[in-house]
Amino acid sequence: GAVVSQHPSWVICKSGTSVKIECRSLDFQATTMFWYRQFPKQSLMLMATSNEGSKATYEQGVEKDKFLINHASLTLSTLTVTSAHPEDSSFYICSARGGAGGPRYTGELFFGEGSRLTVL
């Protein structure tokens, strides 16, 4: 079964509105979660690293004021796309790795199901 869950799977919104995507680790605590973005026929591009209890680390070129990340607990990270525009339409995927020494720490990342955002 899925160990990382994302919600919503699909979202359509009007330009200028904000959209929140949730990422939950279901059976383990994730001190770090990663947010990726995928454009059609492109690779998964890392947007930011979300650390529980501290500020996210953003990759170069990713606007931190536009893509707000909150990692308030060890099982939940949220990505909020603020004032969305059509060019923000994409497939957003979160991932998590269990903490060292705990369950689910096997080195690989577990990915959520992904959230497809369409901004009209």
Add this chain to the structure above:
Amino acid sequence: DQQVKQNSPSLSVQEGRISILNCDYTNSMFDYFLWYKKYPAEGPTFLISISSIKDKNEDGRFTVFLNKSAKHLSLHIVPSQPGDSAVYFCAARNSGNTPLVFGKGTRLSVIA
């Protein structure tokens, strides 16, 4: 600069034959390599991995080979099945809790 490269965007193989997907990397600090399988509109699912201290790892029909001197790895699927049709991503990372760097993916089509 792309640190992980999958130069073949697509590959077609007949059912029962071997599928070989290739991946090259440029960052010599990478020490852990993974293959993910992805269906449309779904998140990637982990397939198999290999540490830089090994040159081969096998799991059922899937085998990953690592050639560190050439900075090259490959995924072999044998025998290939129609259900293997998907996009396969090669990924790599440094040691520690670092994010993965992905290649652009190779779309595998297994023809019955």
